[in-house]
Amino acid sequence: MNQLSITSSRLSKRRLSTRRGAVLICVLGCIATILVVGAMAAQFALRARIEARTQRSWLQAQLLAEAGMTRAVQRLKSNSDYTGEAWTPDFQGTSQFESASIAIEVRSELAGEQNPDTNQKFDIQVVAKIFNKNVPERAVQSTLSLQINQNQLSKKETGS
Numbered sequence: 001m002n003q004l005s006i007t008s009s010r011l012s013k014r015r016l017s018t019r020r021g022a023v024l025i026c027v028l029g030c031i032a033t034i035l036v037v038g039a040m041a042a043q044f045a046l047r048a049r050i051e052a053r054t055q056r057s058w059l060q061a062q063l064l065a066e067a068g069m070t071r072a073v074q075r076l077k078s079n080s081d082y083t084g085e086a087w088t089p090d091f092q093g094t095s096q097f098e099s100a101s102i103a104i105e106v107r108s109e110l111a112g113e114q115n116p117d118t119n120q121k122f123d124i125q126v127v128a129k130i131f132n133k134n135v136p137e138r139a140v141q142s143t144l145s146l147q148i149n150q151n152q153l154s155k156k157e158t159g160s
Contacts, residue, residue: 054140057130061100061142064089064128068102069144072124077153080120082106103127120150 068087075082084104091100107123124146131139 057140061140065142065144068126100130
């Protein structure tokens with residue numbers, strides 16, 4: 001009988017150590033799964049942040065291009081010889097930008113020979129670029145073009 005109790009005691013210790021090994025493998029598998037899911041969530045959050053920053057920069061470049069177009073039209077209203085300029089807005093107090101630039105180009109052409117003052121047409125092109133200080137090679141650019149004639153410039157604006 002003594003021999004039988006020693007053998008059964010050894011068998012129960014083996015079963016216990018086998019169960020502990022299986023539990024350890026399950027716990028390690030769960031930890032690995034949690035780490036993989038966490039890494040995927042972090043990568044997704046980082047991509048979303050980069051996309052949001054790109055969208056913000058694109059919108060700001062578009063707004064700067066619109067500001068440049070407004071500036072060009074205003075300058076043309078006061079001076080029909082205006083040919084454009086390079087304009088660098090001042091972003092004091094903002095940390096997102098290293099720099100931004102707006103290039104305004106105005107080309108004029110005559111539509112007829114009768115009265116050049118009233119038939120003069122202007123092609124305006126505005127290119128706005130925003131350079132991120134963290135990633136300068138990822139400049140965001142927005143381009144606007146407009147064709148307008150002298151009669152449209154001289155019309156009085158009606159506003160509310």
